[in-house]
Amino acid sequence: MTPYNILIVDDHFVVREGLKLILETSEQFQVVGEAKNGQEAISLIEEVHPDVVLMDLNMPVMSGLEAMRALKDNNCSVPIIILTTYNEDDLMINGLALGAKGYLLKDTDRDTLFRHIESAVRGEALLSSDIMARVLAVREQQSSLVSQAPHNKEEPQLTEKEIYILKCVARGFKSKEIAYDVGITERTVKAHLTNIYNKLGVDSRSQAVVTAMERGILHM
Known part of the structure; x- marks a missing residue:
């Protein structure tokens, strides 16, 4: 079986190396590139054509969300999984709205990471129950304002x-x-x-x- 090509995007060298070590424990994945920010990621995506991108959010030069927005504007449909330390609802909602196939914290376990990558390769989003619960909670908080706003x-x-x-x-x-x-x-x-x-x-x-x-x- 041909391994899936993975691009890691994170501004911290240690994080990139750690992810690479985890991915290389399986013959199913191979890391074909690393980027320190969203701008580098966009260039590398055009060069190495990864099957899946693991994208951090808070990076210098260009953030993960900015990179995702630029890729979407350019009709680039590469599957992206957000992998971040930021457990913030706004970032999560924005990332999913931009088409992320998953949203994981960096302390996620190996098996969960692999399952999300496999789903992303198939073009499917895998959203954990806790992420869905948070999406619902945010939606409930906003529902009263939405219901009061005029709908044209x-x-x-x-x-x-x-x-x-x-x-x-x-x-x-x-x-x-x-x-x-x-x-x-x-x-x-x-x-x-x-x-x-x-x-x-x-x-x-x-x-x-x-x-x-x-x-x-x-x-x-």
Whole structure:
């Protein structure tokens, strides 16, 4: 099996070396590049074409969020997992809204890191239960303000099946698992996800979950 190519983006040498040592304990991954900031990351992504990027947030020159925004503006769809020491809800929400496939703290265990990378390679977002709980908490805090604000735009209508599929995505289920649970093909699941993306105006699973929660469409 060809190993997955990983790009590590962090301004601390020790952190990059530590991640590299962890990843190299598995033949499934190989580190093809390291960057000290978002600007270097953008250049390296064009050069080495990684399968997954592990991205820190708080870096000099260009932050992780700024790099993600620039990549999104340039229609670069490389899967990004945020790996940071900053356990802040605003950063988490913004990162997921920009399409991050996962949000992990740097003290996460090896198996969790590997599972998130494997999901990202498949194009799927893997959001842990505690992350989803925090997204919900932030959404609840904002709900009263949102409900009081004038709505000039009609909210998109998702079907019951689309909402159920989105709930499964929010719980970290893979397309194959959702297909088995619902009794449809994996291809049909992906078609439903495409419809959800179009209705919500997003282009990734994590964005769909966050956007649906923010708009009060999805309740866990």
